[in-house]
Amino acid sequence: MKIQKYLFQLLLFISLLLFPYHINVKAENKHDQLERRTYIVHMDKSHMPASFEDHHEWYYSSLRSAADSAQMLYTYNSVIHGFSTRLTDEEATSLENQPGTLSLVPETRYELHTTRTPAFLGLGINDKLLPTSTSQGDVIIGLIDTGVWPELKSFDDMGLDPVPSSWKGECEEGTNFKSSNCNRKLIGARFFCKGYEAILGPIDESTESKSPRDDDGHGTHTATTAAGSATTSANLFGYASGTARGMAPHARIAAYKACWLGGCFTSDILAAMEKAIDERVDILSMSIGGSISEYYRDTVAVGAFTAMKKGILVSCSAGNAGPDSGSLSNLAPWITTVGAGTIDRDFPAYVILGDGRNFTGASLYSGKPLPSKLLSLTYAGKASNMTSGSFCMTGSLNSEDVKGKIVVCDRGGNSRVQKGLVVRKAGGVGMILANTEAYGEELVADAHLIPAASLGLKGAEDIKKYISSGRKPTATIGFSGTELGVQPSPVVASFSSRGPNPLTPEILKPDLIAPGVNILAGWTGKVGPTGLDGDTRHVSFNIISGTSMSCPHLSGLAALVKASHPEWSPAAIKSALMTTAYTAYKNGKTIIDVATGLPSTPFDYGAGHVDPIAALDPGLVYDATVKDYVDFLCALNYSSDQIKHTTAEEYSCSSSKTYKLGDLNYPSFAVTLETTPENQDRKAMSTMKYTRTLTNVGRPATYKASVSTHTASLKVIVEPESLSFNTINEKKSFTVTVSADSMPSGTSSFAHLTWSDGKHTVTSPIAFTWI
Template structure:
């Protein structure tokens, strides 16, 4: 049902032994592979290429992310009956071109750059990159370098924030010309239950699709409580479980170190008949469902601690597991995922990251027919759809929304699209409370959710946008203290001389603020807003800030006579006298409001020792 491919498209489908060019159509219009870096690394180490070098997805990750971004509508889909219904991508009428850069040994920077360069020259409008970038200087980060060329050519770039949360400053892909996306939950859940021998029924989540355990109680074991067993047994690492102690039993495994689904396989291979996967402090109360190979459920830290105490108090503890299918209308939602990487931004602390969050927990999308839903070699099950979690899943949601905005506003720049998504994002959940953080259940902050959770309907008509030109991005790079050679490596221009640069990287016309109080207790930035709404629009400013920071905005009213008008404002932040530089981070916002729109920018305040 797609119209003909536009004449401006210059991409192609590369044919290989397991991928025919005829597999492409009016929806999938490009499929390329990039492996020179991968091949050289293997040959340099004396290894042998043991992989089919084709554009086909042999793992599933690329299929899942691309269908999330732009998959066509598909009826009657599910993963073994879970999340059944009609699935669709964010931009169902967008076309997809695939650029395969990841192989068994990983994703090599040279291959990533080559793919980005080719995608830009092929004529893509949006680059969706669910892979990790660097956390060092931008001139050493292939994703940042490639993304700079993309935005220069009018291509929007969306990248995953990373799955290293809730650790502080764990965020990746932090260049300001990239849309950095964290992950939140949906209002859908997959409950599962464990009834302990003392009669207590605890709740968790699971996507186990088998026959279940029945009603009979089974002995429950936990290896940290057994003599001569190391902590690797508690983590259920490969080879850590003794079949004689596990066979026919349910095993409690601590979350961490190895993959969640691998723990289930370890238990099954040791003869266990079920698993309870219990969070520790690092994951808090976050629940991520998995399609385990044996009856298994995941529980939060508090429930996990209750089960651990039960194991200590009983001579022969028991449990039986059951599975509750799909539940909708879960509250509160969204909640920021514990695994979603956090700020502050270590590369440029004056740029607040992540930018936004989107759905990234328990996401159903398409799946490769080559791999089982766990991705484990021993998983022989096959399904057309899978449910996964990660910022890899949240990134393509925003990529698809960017495609929709590009279609609605063809003349908008990538930074205008980014601004629209950020300034219209929401920070209140379904219970009308501030967003919460799954790691400990406390309120979330912009270090975790950025500007908030994207709101597609509001983003179409944001009223005002913070637009940024290539020249301004170059001035930003020139303000970072890099050498001319390093600047050229990023901006790819031989004649760059940095005659124009910002006095402070935070002077960039960004839709959010990260205020770093250092030697001076005063930080002053100027921003520029462009009217993309009605002529004659008038906006008044609203400021929220902690008591020990004074914020002054001038002017306090902006009047836009016509569409396209630009107005500047200056905001001065002052850390009041007596405030300790060891003070905790603080947050606020600056919002320009009228009867139709609220253009909201989060503000994060950080004192230098806290970076």
């Protein structure tokens, strides 16, 4: 009995001792959970001490020296070099300061939702504001391009209603393409090659399908960007993982193949446009470089005029000739001309030099990583006997100078990915793609075939100086997967073509910008993601860049507006997209031009970056009719024949009427002023007047005008200062009087005119150029 009592007291004593300990352990664990955060730790494997046989051991030792109780979650061997772990702030600081640690990136919660552009544009957040899927399904987007790859899930028609009764097209059969390849999503497909064959001879059907099938990839990419069905688990080699969907995922697609491996010929393009118009598409998307000849000589402009007459909005790419000024194409005012901006997603890659410096670039490389040791580094300009050797053109590199080395190649002259193949053929093992001044800090990611990363101008120049320093330059390249939430975004892409309008300076172009950099969308099963002969990889999605990508974004968004407002004209839809576009970030600062790092201007972004949710309810629109565009042609002093060539109809200009280019009812203003070179001290004043008409498409309201100018040398007066609308579709006119001091030729300045009723803001850019 005494023994039992003794054991009970002993157990009680032990329990009393342990009980507070359990409380303290739980408290410490809770405290630990509150204080620790997960980090992705990027390590420079080249800094691993020789005492470690394995980099995993080194990672573990580094972590233990900074945080003894921390545990590794994962180690990474290819996407990055490093590991993930949970650390307190103090432990994170300690680890970050250790030799070999490149950076610690706090983990961010990502939701697999879209391929990013719908979410970036606010569509994922505000889907309840969008037109219903039924009304979207009534809209047909026609794309003139390189065809389609119909087997992709992006063309799945599950859940779609029957094809709209308005559709008059069909699915044309040909090589590797049957009528059964079409469905309720891909409702039509045709091909046009007579012009092509007349010049280059019969199509070689062993290398190219004489049918709507896409052997290039471009057409599939643009089609799925505009209206691809939602597809889960989309990615390119693990990059940009998520659910892919087009801008108008319930709209129908009609593909018109007029572009072949040898190019796009105007006779085929015009035939395709005609067929699309006859078959009653609602939106016509053309990511094709246009002419800068007079409108009556421009096939795309001519075909687009007819489309506009039939109520079809035509969206075209602005071109990839930026950042040079006046580099635009597709200039007709009845075309919506789209430039390119970035989104808030990057694909970081790291260039680490032997002197310890680290530069962040971009890459989609997914193959075998470089060895852990630092490798010799050289500049292509020093490894070639050719004057253009720095660009890594075919056959330009000396094998003895690049074998086993990482080679720095200047961007330009040939394909970015092709440069890597040139390096590999010469015996190089990696490439750093160096931006030149023309590209600034723009980073375009590519699915390279050798370990490679693109770098902005500043980093590239630093690396070139390092190579020339006289030391034995070494480097390595690491890859870091996908990064979201990148800021600032958007920025204007360096390659995006710029104004002023080289043909008609009185019309501001581009009209606006949309996402066009590193865009994930569907791809052909015929060629690899680079399109190069040596690329044998096959993917369902690809990431590419260009105004070719921004154009179908706009086309799909225009389809959403059309679905909400089927009665609107192409000009009204265009106006809604333009006047609701934004030109500044949430902090009020103007969108950056990545080519210069400076604030961009309306010559770069037009009316601004598209905002689709705002465009569904613009309040007011600047509408235009066929007569308005004919009057514009009259203002150009076109002859009756030239007008007929443009419009395909007989129109004449009245001899009793004065026509002015500035009076076209356009949603933006471009003012050209003459410089007075003599006696500049007097600053001769120029005055010009413009008339515009607004149509109410919203509630009854009174709108008040306000003007923001960027310089004191301009004076802009709006009369009347307020407009009251009582009924839907009511029209009210106003005048804008511009007075400006004489400035040196080539000078530009900008202002913005905004009409607001307290809910809607209807904004138009005003660009001034002295000539």
